[in-house]
């Protein structure tokens with residue numbers, strides 16, 4: 001189990017707290033504002049919890065974005081070509097920006113609600129009902145933003161509603177092929193290509209075309225080592241393949257050779273087809 005697996009598992013589940021939380025807080029604050037109900041410590045605690053959950057979700061998202069996700073890494077590596085690849089553009093840009101905006105809106109709502117308290121009528125100490133309005137508006141706007149940018153499973157870039165822990169690397173200890181692979185493979189490639197090279201990494205779900213199964217030995221014999229090394233170095237777009245395959249111009253020729261051997265090892269380890 002990698003940091004990527006854990007973070008994406010948590011990010012997938014904390015999502016429900018934020019998604020349902022904004023809806024519930026939004027609706028109940030609309031009702032409270034209309035009834036001019038006083039703002040209670042319980043309201044305050046609930047709202048604080050919601051904002052805290054959203055911050056946690058954002059932190060997980062930032063860790064995924066800047067450290068673990070091969071999708072955002074591919075996007076940041078070549079933002080221009082990535083814009084043409086639906087999944088890379090969604091996670092690299094749209095999802096990140098929309099969700100950050102939702103967090104900003106939630107925080108702005110909290111700040112405005114606190115200000116509404118300070119501005120309350122000096123004579124009427126009890127008039128704290130004004131605090132509901134900004135909370136209601138911000139929660140409902142955040143809800144709409146979040147709902148519009150969750151990778152719902154029925155979308156092209158869809159992800160499961162409930163992720164399991166372990167993702168594509170569940171079987172990572174079983175194979176001997178993976179032993180040939182340098183750590184770079186687990187860190188930079190397995191997210192898409194899968195721990196066993198089957199093209200079933202947690203980030204590959206919605207890629208079109210999906211990465212092929214490296215264990216398919218009929219494919220392996222059709223590509224020369226320099227060809228494989230060139231795709232890994234330059235990325236797919238430069239070789240007429242999908243832009244979702246990022247380039248790795250930072251790798252030394254030694255590292256490239258190791259990775260080619262690793263890709264080949266998956267096919268060698270697989271039972272050969274008749």
Ligand code: HEC
Pocket residue numbers: 070071074184185188189190191192193203207209210211212223228231232236240241242243244245246248259263
């Ligand atoms: C963001 C996802 C992603 C990451 C990360 C990624 N790949 Fe790929 N890779 C792909 C996709 C998608 C394709 C298929 C492109 C196509 O068929 O058009 C591909 C294709 C390839 C191919 C060519 C297969 C062929 O058909 O000849 C090789 C080799 C390869 N990747 C190796 C690697 C290695 C090694 C790494 C890590 C250094 C890596 N990839 C990282 C998505 C990824």
